[in-house]
Amino acid sequence: MSQENNIIEVWNAVLEDLQKHVSESTYSTWILPLEPQYFDENCFVLHTGQAFASNLLRKNHYTEMSQAVKKATGRDLEVKILFDEELSKKISKKSKSKTVSQDSSEPQKPKYDSLTQMQSSNLNLKYKFENFVVGSNNKLAYVAAQTVAQKPGTKYNPLYIYGGPGLGKTHIMQAIGHYIIKNRSDLKVLFISAEEFVNDVVNALARGDEKTKKMNSFRKKYREVDVLLIDDIQLIAGKTRTEEEVFNTFNTLHGAGKQIVITSDRTPKEIPSLSDRLISRFEWGLMADIQIPDIETRMAILSNLAQDSAIEVPKNIIEFLATIYANNIRELEGAFNRVTAYASINEMPLTLDNVKKIINYNEKEKSYTFDGIVDEVASYYNISTKEIKGSGRSAKVSEARQVSIYLCRELTKQSFPAIGEYFEKKHTTILYSYDKIKDELRINKALSHTVESVINQICK
Numbered sequence: 001m002s003q004e005n006n007i008i009e010v011w012n013a014v015l016e017d018l019q020k021h022v023s024e025s026t027y028s029t030w031i032l033p034l035e036p037q038y039f040d041e042n043c044f045v046l047h048t049g050q051a052f053a054s055n056l057l058r059k060n061h062y063t064e065m066s067q068a069v070k071k072a073t074g075r076d077l078e079v080k081i082l083f084d085e086e087l088s089k090k091i092s093k094k095s096k097s098k099t100v101s102q103d104s105s106e107p108q109k110p111k112y113d114s115l116t117q118m119q120s121s122n123l124n125l126k127y128k129f130e131n132f133v134v135g136s137n138n139k140l141a142y143v144a145a146q147t148v149a150q151k152p153g154t155k156y157n158p159l160y161i162y163g164g165p166g167l168g169k170t171h172i173m174q175a176i177g178h179y180i181i182k183n184r185s186d187l188k189v190l191f192i193s194a195e196e197f198v199n200d201v202v203n204a205l206a207r208g209d210e211k212t213k214k215m216n217s218f219r220k221k222y223r224e225v226d227v228l229l230i231d232d233i234q235l236i237a238g239k240t241r242t243e244e245e246v247f248n249t250f251n252t253l254h255g256a257g258k259q260i261v262i263t264s265d266r267t268p269k270e271i272p273s274l275s276d277r278l279i280s281r282f283e284w285g286l287m288a289d290i291q292i293p294d295i296e297t298r299m300a301i302l303s304n305l306a307q308d309s310a311i312e313v314p315k316n317i318i319e320f321l322a323t324i325y326a327n328n329i330r331e332l333e334g335a336f337n338r339v340t341a342y343a344s345i346n347e348m349p350l351t352l353d354n355v356k357k358i359i360n361y362n363e364k365e366k367s368y369t370f371d372g373i374v375d376e377v378a379s380y381y382n383i384s385t386k387e388i389k390g391s392g393r394s395a396k397v398s399e400a401r402q403v404s405i406y407l408c409r410e411l412t413k414q415s416f417p418a419i420g421e422y423f424e425k426k427h428t429t430i431l432y433s434y435d436k437i438k439d440e441l442r443i444n445k446a447l448s449h450t451v452e453s454v455i456n457q458i459c460k
Contacts, residue, residue, distance in 0.1 A: 007036045007037070007038060007039060008036065010036070010039070010069075010072045010073055011036040011072075013068075013071070013072040014065075014068045014069055014071075014072045015031070015032070017067075017068040017071055017072070018031055018064060018065065018068050021064045021068070022061055022064055026060075026061065030050070030053050030056060030057055030061075031057070031061075031065075033048065033049065033050065033053075034046045034047070034048055034053075034081065035047045035048075035084075035087060037082075039069075039073060039077060041075070042077065042078060043077050043078040043079070043080050044069045044073070044077045044078070044079050044080070045080045045082065046079070046080065046081045046082070047081075047082055047083075047084040047087050048081055048082070048083055048084065048087065049083075049084060049087035050083075053081065053083075054081040054082065054083055056125070057081055058081065062079065065079050066078075066079050121177055121181065121189045121190055121191055122190065122191040122192060123174050123177045123178055123181070123189070123191050124174055127170065127171045127172075127173075127174035127175055127178070128174075128175050128178045128179075129145075129146065129149075129175040129178075129179060131304065131308070132168065132171055132172060132175055133293075133297060133300050133301045133304060135293050135294060135296070135297030135300070136294065136297070137167075137290060137291040137292060137293045137294065137297060138167070138168060138172070138290045138291070138293070140288045140289070141161050141163075141169075141172055141288035141289070141290050142172060144156050144159055144161075144286055144288045145159065145161070145172045145173070145175060145176050145261075145288075146179075148176055148259060148261065149175070149176045149179035149180055149183075150179075150183075152180055152184070152187065152226065152227050152258075152259035153226070153227075153257045153258055153259040154257075156285045156286040157254065157259055157260060157284070157285045158250075158254070158259075158260035158261060158262055158281070158282060158284060158285040159176075159259075159260075159261045159262070159285055159286055159288065160262045160263075160264070160267075160268070160282050160283070160285060160286065160287045160288070161173060161261070161262070161263045161264075161287075161288050161289075161290060162263065162264045162265065162266055162267055162287065162288075162289050162290070163265070163289050163290035163291060164265060164290075164292065164327070164328070164415055164416070165265060165328060165330070166327075166328035166329050166330030166331055166332075167290045167291070167292065167293070167328070167329055168290055168329055169231070169263040169264075169290055170231055170263065172290075173191070173229050173231060173261050173263050174191055174229070176227070176229065176261055177189045177191050177227065177229055180227055187226035187227055188224070188225045188226045188227070189225065189226065189227040189229070190221075190222070190225045190227070190228055190229065191229040191231070192222075192228075192229070192230055192231070193230075193231045193232055193235075194230055194231060194232045194233050194234070194235040194236050195232065195235050197222075197230065197236065197242065197245075197246070198235065198236060198239060198242050200218055200221070201218070201239075201241060201242045201245050203218075204217070204218035205241065218245075219245075219248075219249070222245075222249045223249055223252045223253060225253070225258065226258050226259065227258065227259045227260075227261070228249070228253055228258065228259070228260050228261070229261045230246075230260075230261070230262050230263070231263050232263060232264065232265070233246075233262045233263065233264045233271075233282070234264045234265055234266060234271045234274075236274075237271045237272060237273045237274040238272070238273035238274075243274070243275050243278055246278065247275070247277060247278055247281070250278075250281050251281075254281070254284075260285075262282060266427075266431060267287060268282040268283055268287075269283075269428075270427065270428050270431055272431075272432070272435070291415070292326065292327050292415055293329065295319075295322050295323065295326070298322035298325070298326070298329075298332060299318050299319060299322045301322075301329060301332065301333070302318045302321060302322055302332065302336055303318060305333060305336050305337075306318070306336075306340075309340065311340050311344075313336075313340070313350060314350060316352060317339075317350055317351075317352065317355055320352060320355065321335055321336060321339070321355070324361065326413075327413040327414065327415065328413065335359055338358060338359065339355050339358050339359065342358045343358070368411045368412050368458070369412070370408050370412065370414075370419070370422045371385075372458065373404060373407050373408050373411060373412075373458060374388055374389070374404050374408075376454055376457045376458045377400050377403055377404045377407065377454055378400065379457070380400075380450070380453065380454050380457065381396060381397075381399075381400040383396065383397060383400060387400075388400050388401050388404050389401075389423055389424065399447075401423070401433065402433040402434075402436055402437050403437060403447075403450065403451060403454065404423075405419060405423065405430055405433040405434055405437070406433065406434050406437035406438065406451070407451070407454065407455070407458070408422070409434050411455075411458070416430050416431055416434070437451070
């Protein structure tokens with residue numbers, strides 16, 4: 001038997017074994033497209049046409065692959081996965097060829113189309129339903145997202161997911177895209193941030209002979225998809241031409257029964273300067289909020305991270321991190337990664353004292369309270385705390401109240417609803433005050449000096 005026939009036979013045996021030990025999506029997306037090259041006494045060489053397949057498989061599935069190779073060859077060989085640019089081009093051409101020649105009566109496209117889809121849809125591989133931790137804070141959004149993923153365009157259209165930064169909005173939105181690509185490869189999915197959408201509008205409107213062609217290309221990109229996922233929609237507010245393109249794109253897709261999913265840090269009505277007609281359309285479907293997760297959910301997130309990373313993290317460390325990073329999942333995960341990486345590189349045991357040093361934990365910094373902040377602001381402005389929390393509208397009191405709201409958000413990282421409850425003000429008022437001070441600080445040196453002075457007093 002020739003070496004070529006032999007390696008194909010061996011590779012088929014490896015594939016048969018791997019299919020039993022890895023997920024269906026991993027098998028079809030990453031392993032099946034690999035091409036066996038040769039094996040000798042030392043190694044088993046595979047080629048891939050996907051730039052990041054080698055690192056992904058080596059990091060997450062090397063053990064399964066090496067064991068499968070050992071079973072098939074009877075040898076303990078090193079598995080090498082090498083990127084092949086020619087293979088990459090071949091897969092790309094093959095995908096395009098299949099797309100053009102495909103019989104229109106077929107309900108779904110071949111498996112390679114899923115790979116092409118994933119590469120062109122802008123989705124992040126780590127954002128899937130499988131690793132999304134569900135809690136009371138996000139259950140509505142999770143259930144709605146699964147419903148949309150299973151039957152896109154038929155229910156909850158649009159799905160509007162809102163909540164503070166770092167709470168998992170992007171994760172759950174992209175999970176919808178991944179699910180659809182895996183299970184409905186006949187549907188075209190596109191994920192885009194609102195900022196990228198704005199940039200595309202600006203580029204398409206650039207002066208020159210190509211203007212009409214660019215606008216047609218822009219509209220084709222966004223209106224010839226089956227599932228459009230737009231992240232951070234609040235960033236289009238006040239940009240008249242961008243809002244117009246979003247409005248027309250929305251109407252085109254919605255009218256054709258295509259699915260639209262949107263995320264934002266607030267409800268449509270709470271987005272300053274957003275046009276009424278867009279507010280109306282965004283509210284057509286279902287609005288689902290994601291709130292700050294409770295401590296049990298935060299601990300579950302950390303436990304999952306530890307399990308996925310094959311790192312043993314003591315329960316008291318998990319509870320400590322979950323306690324101090326209470327308002328932002330992104331910060332929570334970042335702290336976990338920083339702690340585990342630093343401890344591993346420096347061969348440092350994961351003790352509570354070591355963890356505090358790694359994250360520069362400051363006991364005083366974590367003890368900021370609304371009362372303490374408002375007391376210092378009142379003292380600086382020479383007014384009473386009652387006036388700050390009241391409804392007085394003089395310039396001095398209004399500024400002190402807005403500075404207090406800004407500092408309560410910045411120093412405690414508490415949610416806007418929590419701050420609104422403390423000041424007994426509407427959510428929209430709290431958002432307006434925070435945004436106003438944040439914007440003013442960029443240009444108003446006197447206000448910047450005031451805020452800096454109050455912070456210095458608070459931090460004493």
